[in-house]
Every structure is written in structure tokens, then in C-alpha cells.
Amino acid sequence: MQDEHQVNEEDKLRQALARLGAGASSRSSKPRPLTPTPERRRRFVRDGQVVVEHQGGRGIAARNPSQEDQEEIERLRQSVKREQRRWEEAERSLMEVRSQLKAFETREAHAKIQITELNRELRENQDAIQTLKACLHQAREQAAEAARRAPRPVGRPRKEAAPAAAEMAETEVAEQEPVQWWVKA
Template sequence: MQDEHQVNEEDKLRQALARLGAGASSRTPKSRPVPPTAERRRRFVRDGQVVVEHQGGRGIAARNAGQDDQEELERLRQSVKREQRRWEEAERSLTDVRAQLKAFETREAHAKIQISELNRELRENQDTIQTLKASLHQAREQAAEAARRTPRPVGRPRKEAAPQVVEMPEAEVAEQEPVQWWVKA
């Protein structure tokens, strides 16, 4: 107790001297300055006393380090959450792209099938055209041959007789029904 009182008095004297030496321009420190350890009087532990050591700045530093660790841990947790969200979004995008790819492959397969069917039909139609052209060519040759073989009439062509009109009695005309050409029998 006496030692603490003595230390307080020494501090007050130092502050007063500092005020005198600095003049009006200096400010008085609000808290008591901690003198270096070499200048402090050492107290020895007596029987029945408990030694208490103060960690001073280390306790604050440890608290700050703990708080910094907590902040770093929280920052890392947030980073992990962001990466998980990005991974989930990438998975969804991959699923969507795979579905689109499957749809395109299906459309491609259908188009290939349709192309092969149309090519087959085209070949069949070309074969039919070639057959018909060959038949036409053969028919023209036969017509030309037949025209060469038949004798040509000499002189003027004959006039054909006018078609004869056959008159029917009115009773028969009334009995006949008109032909319905638009209806298939």
C-alpha cells in the first residue's frame, strides 16, 4: 500500500515537472505514464501474498488476435458458401447444357433419318423417270417405224362426213336421267 502511494506521488511529480518544462504548449497526459521496468521499484512477495501478473498489451493483442481469427474464419466461411453456390450454379448449367445437347442430338438423328428416306425416294423417282424415258424413247421409235411402214395417201385428203344427229322421241328423252358426272358410281 505504501509502495503504491509512493509510486503515485512520483508520477505526480513527474507530471508537474513535465508541465513546467514544456510550457503552455504541451498537453497533460490523461492517463498515467507507465515508467520503464528498470525505474520501477520492485516489490518482493511476502508470505500470504498472491502474485498477480498483468499481461497488459498482450491480453489486448491476444483478444485482437482472437477477434482477427474469428473474422478470418467468418470470411473463409462466406468464401466457402460463395464457392458452393457457384458450384451449384455450374452444376445446373451443366445439366441444362446436357439436356440441350441431347435435344440437338435427337433432332440431328431425326434429320439424318429423314434425309436417308428422302434420298431413297429420290433414287426411286429417278429410276422411275429413267424407265419412263426409256419407254417414251421406245414408243417414239416404234411410232416412227410405224409411220415409215404405212403408205402415205396420194392426193388430197378426203373430207370426213359430218356427224349425224340422231333424234330420239321425246318419251325416251324424258325417261333418261341426267348423267351426274361429279358423282362416282
């Protein structure tokens, strides 16, 4: 029983292969020219192009597409155009974003350089302040030491010394000539 079943399946396979071979032999009975014509040149796919593969069918529908087929083709063409526009728009946005990113990176680098310079200047100023504070402290100590060493006057100051100094200042002012600002030297 199994042998009969296998024989039936083999017969069916042979018949199917014969049908396939008959179809191929009828197509191959019309040989195609092997030499390419000089008018047809091979074109290679570039970026943004869509590869369209043509099927080898030579039926009536392939020669005269129906109205529905033409509408479908036109719809697909419009879809391809829309996608190409979207792609171009995305490329433009990408270029803009990249240029903005580059500008931000440049601004960041300049800010970092400025921060470094300002930190250095701050440290220098802090060092100068510390030096000046140390000098001020030292000057105060020296003034205190000098005040301790200087003899203090004992008793009341003389009253005559003050008018004599005022007279000398008046004579010096009187001896000076007025400035003639209107005369050019």
C-alpha cells in the same frame, strides 16, 4: 579445431532435442481417455463438404478467439458458401448443357435418318424417270416406224365423208335422253 566445432554442434543438437522432449513430456503428462465416448461418432466427408482440421494447441487464443479471428472465420465461412453456390450453379449449368447436347444429338440422328430416306426415295424416283424416258423413246420409235409402214393416202380426201360423219354424231346426240339430275335413282 574441427573436432571442437563438431562437439559444439552436437551439444547444440542435444540441447534442442532436450527442449523438444521436455515440451512433449509436459503435454503427455495429461493422459487423454483412450475409450471414445458414446456421444461422439465419427463422421466421414461427403461430396461438397469441407474438411476442417483442428490443431492441438490449447493456448488462450484457441479458447477465446479474438475479434479479428472471429471476423476471419466468418469471412472464410462466407467464402465457402459462395464457392458452394458457384459449384451448385456450375452443376446446374452442366446438367442443362448435357440435356441440350442430348437433344441436339437426337435431332441430328433424326435428320440423318430423314436424309437417308429422302436419298433412297430420290434414287427410286430417278430410276422411275429413266424407265419412263426409255418407254417414251421406245413409243416414239414405234410410232415413227408405224408411220413409215402405213400407206399414205394418194390424192385429195373426199368431201362427202366429212358431212356423213357429222350427221351420225347429231343422231347419236338426239337419241340420248337428258339426264334428270333432280331425280334420285
